[in-house]
Amino acid sequence: MTERAVSITPPELGALSEKFLGGYDRVYLGSEFCQHLLPSLNDVRALKDKGVKELTVLTPLLPTAQLRSFLKLFGRILKLYPRAELSLGDLGLMRAVNRAYGGAVPLLLARPVSADFIRMDEAFLARFFAENNLRLLETDEPDRVAAFKGRGIKFSFHYPFKYLSMTRLCPFVKGGACSRACAGKILEIRQTAPYRGSFLLKNNTYFSENSAPPPEGVARTVFALAAGPRKEKLLSFSAAARSKKAGGARR
Amino acid sequence: MMRRMKLQVGVGSLEELDYYLAEGADELYCGLYSIPNHVEGARNFSTTAEVLAATQRAHKAGRKLFFAANEVHKELLGRTVETIKELVAGGMDGVIIKDLALLDALKKKKVRTHYILSTLSYCMNAETLAFYVGYGVKRVALPEQLGPEEAKELLRNPYGVKAEVFLKHRECCINYNGLCFLDCHGGLTTFCKRPFRSGKAEYRMTGPGAAERLAELYDYRRLGAEVLKVGRSPVKEASRLIFREARQVVELLGLGLPREEFVARALRVKKGFDALHRYLGKNL
Numbered sequence: 001m002t003e004r005a006v007s008i009t010p011p012e013l014g015a016l017s018e019k020f021l022g023g024y025d026r027v028y029l030g031s032e033f034c035q036h037l038l039p040s041l042n043d044v045r046a047l048k049d050k051g052v053k054e055l056t057v058l059t060p061l062l063p064t065a066q067l068r069s070f071l072k073l074f075g076r077i078l079k080l081y082p083r084a085e086l087s088l089g090d091l092g093l094m095r096a097v098n099r100a101y102g103g104a105v106p107l108l109l110a111r112p113v114s115a116d117f118i119r120m121d122e123a124f125l126a127r128f129f130a131e132n133n134l135r136l137l138e139t140d141e142p143d144r145v146a147a148f149k150g151r152g153i154k155f156s157f158h159y160p161f162k163y164l165s166m167t168r169l170c171p172f173v174k175g176g177a178c179s180r181a182c183a184g185k186i187l188e189i190r191q192t193a194p195y196r197g198s199f200l201l202k203n204n205t206y207f208s209e210n211s212a213p214p215p216e217g218v219a220r221t222v223f224a225l226a227a228g229p230r231k232e233k234l235l236s237f238s239a240a241a242r243s244k245k246a247g248g249a250r251r
Numbered sequence: 252m253m254r255r256m257k258l259q260v261g262v263g264s265l266e267e268l269d270y271y272l273a274e275g276a277d278e279l280y281c282g283l284y285s286i287p288n289h290v291e292g293a294r295n296f297s298t299t300a301e302v303l304a305a306t307q308r309a310h311k312a313g314r315k316l317f318f319a320a321n322e323v324h325k326e327l328l329g330r331t332v333e334t335i336k337e338l339v340a341g342g343m344d345g346v347i348i349k350d351l352a353l354l355d356a357l358k359k360k361k362v363r364t365h366y367i368l369s370t371l372s373y374c375m376n377a378e379t380l381a382f383y384v385g386y387g388v389k390r391v392a393l394p395e396q397l398g399p400e401e402a403k404e405l406l407r408n409p410y411g412v413k414a415e416v417f418l419k420h421r422e423c424c425i426n427y428n429g430l431c432f433l434d435c436h437g438g439l440t441t442f443c444k445r446p447f448r449s450g451k452a453e454y455r456m457t458g459p460g461a462a463e464r465l466a467e468l469y470d471y472r473r474l475g476a477e478v479l480k481v482g483r484s485p486v487k488e489a490s491r492l493i494f495r496e497a498r499q500v501v502e503l504l505g506l507g508l509p510r511e512e513f514v515a516r517a518l519r520v521k522k523g524f525d526a527l528h529r530y531l532g533k534n535l
């Protein structure tokens with residue numbers, strides 16, 4: 001059975017109803033791309049108040065001071081959610097959490113760092129996951145999931161945004177500190193002549209659209225709330241049609 | 252007086268190696284076409300014999316040559332391990348690596364050399380450094396996106412790991428280059444420097460100015476970064492200009508100037524090289 005999760009950043013949390021969040025098995029909170037979108041303890045409390053049972057905290061690459069401060073915060077989050085998972089984009093955080101909790105915290109390898117790991121030797125990867133308490137490799141690359149031959153790795157699939165690139169020079173910050181001016185915004189960035197095509201800017205990250213439904217065989221699907229629930233419905237219809245067609249072909 | 256910062260430069264041929272040895276490079280690095288390494292369109296050597304000949308030539312001049320194998324490619328892992336073993340046995344001074352599986356395989360095969368963690372591996376904090384030290388890393392190229400203040404603890408590490416930085420006002424990706432899937436294809440007009448549109452407005456991926464970058468370099472040096480690295484540009488003349496500018500900047504850093512004065516004088520150096528880059532751009 002594929003677990004269904006929804007991914008939200010802290011500024012998106014306020015508008016979400018208990019009923020909406022109850023439609024998912026798990027909620028991802030935070031950002032694997034931006035250090036300014038990590039949740040606060042109040043955000044996690046708000047999630048708890050909305051009846052969310054299973055939590056995954058998303059974390060990005062972190063400089064030393066931010067890593068240390070997140071570790072303290074995570075200790076408090078664990079008191080609210082003792083089974084909380086940590087999706088990490090930083091190998092230093094992986095080391096620190098494993099040292100602090102002795103492997104008791106379930107870890108996931110987050111995008112975009114996972115893009116390197118999904119291209120690594122599969123035997124090494126299986127050993128690396130086992131040695132470092134990593135449970136899932138988070139990806140948005142359906143072709144890589146399909147091509148993966150090793151059996152020791154399980155995937156969670158993020159959609160409908162496919163990662164392209166990210167920056168620490170946030171396009172939404174106009175001088176000074178981050179005020180989360182990116183909240184609720186997705187910009188379409190169009191190329192100019194002689195180039196063609198467009199891509200999306202969400203927070204500090206550039207994406208293309210993962211328009212295909214999630215591939216079969218993944219342990220978990222993670223839908224980015226920012227794309228809008230309607231988009232998810234359209235993609236599930238498309239996935240259902242694909243299953244039906246595959247079933248027909250087998251007959 | 253602080254020790255002079257070392258200058259490291261990437262080369263793609265014996266001719267380039269000779270050029271940079273004569274110009275005063277302290278360390279050099281190179282790649283092979285058959286082994287994945289970063290920078291699309293960069294010049295590489297064709298055979299291990301050529302790389303070993305370059306190693307001997309560098310050693311004769313009292314310099315070091317490193318080998319860049321800083322991409323991830325599982326199908327080529329075995330070949331990459333065997334190539335590095337051959338080069339290390341032949342006297343190569345070290346290897347620049349991104350792929351953790353490669354580091355692991357070399358450690359298992361007991362290949363003893365100077366392991367340099369590529370800037371593309373994103374060693375952003377002291378914990379990550381400790382993690383890679385466990386794999387035998389002796390030097391780290393700092394991520395271009397990490398500021399000196401953030402790197403302070405990492406630079407003062409207890410493991411004796413040295414740090415390299417880039418001349419960022421010339422060579423720095425606006426986005427995280429090791430984690431970037433934008434369609435760059437090397438050359439002089441990289442994807443992120445193009446003009447885009449968002450709605451009716453122009454959209455550009457912008458970064459800090461040269462003064463800020465040079466001030467960062469000053470701080471990195473004061474905090475202990477020992478090597479200034481000049482990457483391999485697809486255009487060898489551009490690399491030569493960047494190297495010459497880096498050499499002048501290193502001399503300025505060695506003068507022990509106050510920060511503001513260093514930045515002002517380095518900006519004047521930059522201005523002279525800007526004109527040469529413009530000339531190069533128009534004529535290539």
